[in-house]
Amino acid sequence: MHEAYKCRVRTPWWRVPLQEPADLLLTYMNADTPRLVANAAGAHHLNSVHGLYLRAEQRELGRALLPYAALNSMTLLGAETVGRAYGGGLLKIEPREADRLPVPSPALVEAARPALEEAEPEVTAALQRGQLLTAVERVDAALLTGALGLAPGEIAALRAGREQLAARRRSRGGRGPVAAP
Numbered sequence: 001m002h003e004a005y006k007c008r009v010r011t012p013w014w015r016v017p018l019q020e021p022a023d024l025l026l027t028y029m030n031a032d033t034p035r036l037v038a039n040a041a042g043a044h045h046l047n048s049v050h051g052l053y054l055r056a057e058q059r060e061l062g063r064a065l066l067p068y069a070a071l072n073s074m075t076l077l078g079a080e081t082v083g084r085a086y087g088g089g090l091l092k093i094e095p096r097e098a099d100r101l102p103v104p105s106p107a108l109v110e111a112a113r114p115a116l117e118e119a120e121p122e123v124t125a126a127l128q129r130g131q132l133l134t135a136v137e138r139v140d141a142a143l144l145t146g147a148l149g150l151a152p153g154e155i156a157a158l159r160a161g162r163e164q165l166a167a168r169r170r171s172r173g174g175r176g177p178v179a180a181p
Contacts, residue, residue: 022051080165115142
């Protein structure tokens, strides 16, 4: 046992090494979609969430608005395409998959900053009520329509694609079709 990999590379072998607290935390086992949250408490993370580190010049904007900006139809669809379906219909995002998750660029978040800041209380309230798709609609209006200029039909196509893939994942998980939150 003393020659096993973890025993050889860790001192003491049973202590998990801690990295610096991440700027953002990303859930990786989800019933609906991954969530980004600002790590305002500076908590350390192990393996129940992924830690995201932002460049110094993007840290303030990213911590403040990326968790909201990432709640858009394009990112939700991307999560369904890069993630994996697990038992019970869970969506799992591994670190390499998280690298491929399409999140808004810093320039796009900056362009949408006023609208995202205005939408923040409504988005937060919708999430607290468990109404993910209501929150996503508000973010879509600020980010995808407002800053990116997507047409309503384009956003509808993103939403339909995400719902189709999510329904397939849930049905493969044995839970059958579940109404969207």
